[in-house]
Amino acid sequence: MNPRLQPELFDDAFLIQRLFALGLKGVNSVESHQNCAVMVSVTSRGVLRIHCGYAYAPDSVLAAIVTFVKPGIRRQRRREAEAAILAFPVDSFAPPRPRRRRRRPSTRPGDRSLVRRLAALHDQLNARHFDGGLARIPFRVSRRMRTRLGELMLDAADRPIEIAISYRHVHRDGWDEAEQTLLHEMIHQWQAENGQPVDHGAIFRKKARGVGITPRAMRDVGHSPTSS
Numbered sequence: 436m437n438p439r440l441q442p443e444l445f446d447d448a449f450l451i452q453r454l455f456a457l458g459l460k461g462v463n464s465v466e467s468h469q470n471c472a473v474m475v476s477v478t479s480r481g482v483l484r485i486h487c488g489y490a491y492a493p494d495s496v497l498a499a500i501v502t503f504v505k506p507g508i509r510r511q512r513r514r515e516a517e518a519a520i521l522a523f524p525v526d527s528f529a530p531p532r533p534r535r536r537r538r539r540p541s542t543r544p545g546d547r548s549l550v551r552r553l554a555a556l557h558d559q560l561n562a563r564h565f566d567g568g569l570a571r572i573p574f575r576v577s578r579r580m581r582t583r584l585g586e587l588m589l590d591a592a593d594r595p596i597e598i599a600i601s602y603r604h605v606h607r608d609g610w611d612e613a614e615q616t617l618l619h620e621m622i623h624q625w626q627a628e629n630g631q632p633v634d635h636g637a638i639f640r641k642k643a644r645g646v647g648i649t650p651r652a653m654r655d656v657g658h659s660p661t662s663s
């Protein structure tokens with residue numbers, strides 16, 4: 436069957452339905468996107484972000500995605516799943532760009548001093564709490580994040596891509612609170628860089644206590660997306 440002949444069948448809801456029918460586990464929700472740089476990623480909040488072109492993929496490729504994000508999967512099986520995911524020519528199937536183009540969020544020029552300050556703070560906290568073992572990572576100040584305070588983005592191989600911090604959070608709650616949020620995301624970065632699951636389990640909590648994180652920053656605040 437040529438899926439291009441039946442585009443109405445291949446919308447996001449159907450893609451997500453197929454993933455769950457194939458046994459998708461270990462994620463809280465699924466979002467599709469059209470950012471070709473990252474085909475499949477899982478955020479620190481367990482949101483599976485998947486390129487919308489996979490709506491056109493056969494079950495074998497979707498099954499590879501399900502395997503890829505399954506908790507506790509062996510490295511070798513994960514690598515095979517990754518190869519199957521990346522082998523699907525997502526670009527040639529992706530639907531034409533919608534009328535309202537979704538721009539890739541980026542830091543506003545006026546917020547770049549905030550990014551520099553976060554990067555400097557990351558260096559300090561890295562030296563103080565992680566023996567300088569964390570990689571330097573790009574930062575983004577997001578004016579779209581309203582309920583979320585911060586987020587670590589991972590690529591398909593679970594490597595950290597960037598840390599996003601909410602502009603609103605920094606301005607509303609102040610720099611001390613933003614530092615706590617940064618530390619929270621740095622613990623997720625530390626988990627990812629050490630091959631651990633990025634979650635809020637026992638290892639996270641132990642490390643959080645070790646770095647003196649405040650109880651409020653132990654858990655993510657505001658899971659629910661806003662419509663604004």
Ligand SMILES: [Zn+2]
Nearest residue numbers: 479619623655
């Ligand atoms: Zn978290």
